[in-house]
Amino acid sequence: MTGRVFTADYDKQDIMTRVWLPLGAAAILGMGGLLLNFPVASFLAAFLTFIALRFWPLARDNRPALTLSNEGAEIDGLGLVKWNDISSVEGGVVNIRSEKRPALDLDFRRPIADVFQATTATRLRPWEIRIFKLRRDGKLRLDLSKVEDNPDEIQSAFRHFFSGLN
Secondary structure (H helix, E strand, C coil): CCEEEEEECCCHHHHHHHHHHHHHHHHHHHHHHHHCCCHHHHHHHHHHHHHHHHCHHHHCCCEEEEEEECCEEEECCCEEEEHHHEEEEEEEEEEECCEEEEEEEEEECCCHHHHEECCCCCCCCCCCCCCEEECCCCCEEEEHHHCCCCHHHHHHHHHHHHHCCC
16 A cells, blocks of 8 residues: 545535626626626626636535555645654544544644645645644544545554554
């Protein structure tokens, strides 16, 4: 096993108001502005198209949320953490209302700000899926219910890569 990628979808809650509604309004305003010889409507249509394109990633499915390799774990929104910077990986649960969902808790040998290296996965936008949460005790919790893959497969992959060094 040289590497494993686990995917998640973006939060689709705002896709209608941020992508499809501006595109629809831009089409109507753009065509109306051209047919009625009203250039202001065409400029407004261009602006609405820009807004829709800005939020276009919301329409994307299966974004890599977690990538495990021999080098380390790359968490979308945080970056890469090397295996030797992780002191323990433990199973846990996330309580959402009265439902318990599977999670993994990562504990680090150094402060979190020092262990993560910037990668292309470091940039986090407001609409992107966040599978992580920083706990009060300094551990990082990964909510496995947000990932498309089976939580048992993710835990197995973590055990495989993490046990190779410890």
